[in-house]
Amino acid sequence: MTTEEQAGQPGDILELPAASRATDIALDELELVYAFIYARVGNRADAEDLTQQVAMKAIPRLHQTAPASAIRGYLFATARSVLGAFWSTRLGLSEAELREDLALVIPAGPSPEAGTETVQQILTQLSDNYRRVLELRFLHGYSLKEVAAEMHSSVGAIKVMQLRALRAAAKVRIPE
Amino acid sequence: MNRKPEDRLDKIVSDLLRGRRLKLRGGDAEEKAAITAAARLAGARQAPQRMHPAFRNRLAGALEQTPSGGWMTRRGALVAGLGLAAGAAGGAFLSREMETQPRRAGGEPIDPVKGRWVDVAALTDLPEGQGHQVVAGSIGAFLFRRGDSVSAVSSICSHLPCELWWSHRDGHLACPCHPAAFTPDGRPTNAYALPALNTVRVRVTAAGRVEVLGTE
Numbered sequence: 001m002t003t004e005e006q007a008g009q010p011g012d013i014l015e016l017p018a019a020s021r022a023t024d025i026a027l028d029e030l031e032l033v034y035a036f037i038y039a040r041v042g043n044r045a046d047a048e049d050l051t052q053q054v055a056m057k058a059i060p061r062l063h064q065t066a067p068a069s070a071i072r073g074y075l076f077a078t079a080r081s082v083l084g085a086f087w088s089t090r091l092g093l094s095e096a097e098l099r100e101d102l103a104l105v106i107p108a109g110p111s112p113e114a115g116t117e118t119v120q121q122i123l124t125q126l127s128d129n130y131r132r133v134l135e136l137r138f139l140h141g142y143s144l145k146e147v148a149a150e151m152h153s154s155v156g157a158i159k160v161m162q163l164r165a166l167r168a169a170a171k172v173r174i175p176e
Numbered sequence: 177m178n179r180k181p182e183d184r185l186d187k188i189v190s191d192l193l194r195g196r197r198l199k200l201r202g203g204d205a206e207e208k209a210a211i212t213a214a215a216r217l218a219g220a221r222q223a224p225q226r227m228h229p230a231f232r233n234r235l236a237g238a239l240e241q242t243p244s245g246g247w248m249t250r251r252g253a254l255v256a257g258l259g260l261a262a263g264a265a266g267g268a269f270l271s272r273e274m275e276t277q278p279r280r281a282g283g284e285p286i287d288p289v290k291g292r293w294v295d296v297a298a299l300t301d302l303p304e305g306q307g308h309q310v311v312a313g314s315i316g317a318f319l320f321r322r323g324d325s326v327s328a329v330s331s332i333c334s335h336l337p338c339e340l341w342w343s344h345r346d347g348h349l350a351c352p353c354h355p356a357a358f359t360p361d362g363r364p365t366n367a368y369a370l371p372a373l374n375t376v377r378v379r380v381t382a383a384g385r386v387e388v389l390g391t392e
Contacts, residue, residue, distance in 0.1 A: 007378070023236055023239040031227055031232075034227045035226065038225040039225075040219060041215050042198075042214070042226065043192055043197050043198065043215075043219075048228070054241075059238075074230050086213065090213070091204060092205055105266065112231065139217075139220075159183065160182045162189065162211060163186075166210035166211075166213045167207075168188075169217070170212060170213040171209070
């Protein structure tokens, strides 16, 4: 087995050289991409896979001398494409269908910090009950049972309300 | 399974709130809007997420593999363990490059140092063409019967050290740790340029028993 093959064993921890400035820049940009993707898939495992895909697709086509704005633009354009493919595969729909029906709109520029704020904007446009059930469930981490107790309702009714609230939340359009 | 949409959606929400990845089914497309809204809300529970240090290191390793010109090459990324293929936009470019690059084939048989044949099943117990998971000491394998012959591949993903599972619906072995999948003969499905699964030695006795070369 060659040295290269040994290094290529899946799961190996590589001895990394001191990161160069170019690598630091790329990683900082990929941090933004990661946050951007995480805010849309809601879990670490998928966010890591998709960020890897973005790196795999975009980085070989970039040069270290490219201006930061061009690098960022290309990375986020790639992230949009990767996210579209992700939802398309998971839901078994064409990307065109998804874009039309879901308005899978992703801002042209990176603004991951706006994620929480955007969600608050969405929630404020919902009816009181819908907003409350989503706040308790997602932002406060309540179980269905706890939400039911808090809202003086049954688990079954809260489950239906959660579905309707999410359908309503999907229809809210926030100017990006 | 004919579950009510509110039950199905709550399962997806519960998984997201536990930090699990999105596992969707064909029928979930009807609730696509609610599901993407749920993912977005789950993603906004905390302050903007940063990459886990181990993941960031893997990316850094890939970037540092660049020989010249760009940041990294396809080969560099594979060496760093980022064996994920690009999607449609980059597919042609990458596949061309892959043709000229040495690729880790994988698929070598597992020959344990102190191996011994372990009886794992009767041939008649194995469904035709379907994955059947067995354990032979320290060796985990999926058996596949075709007529009177049986083949076996390792039950551990060739990329991340996670135990695969057999998807009846898709007819492939799927990794729970990332969206990689393998055919019954251990080859990665098209989307991922991963090494093939190790094969596991298997034989059928005259008495119709299936034995796997495992360990004590």
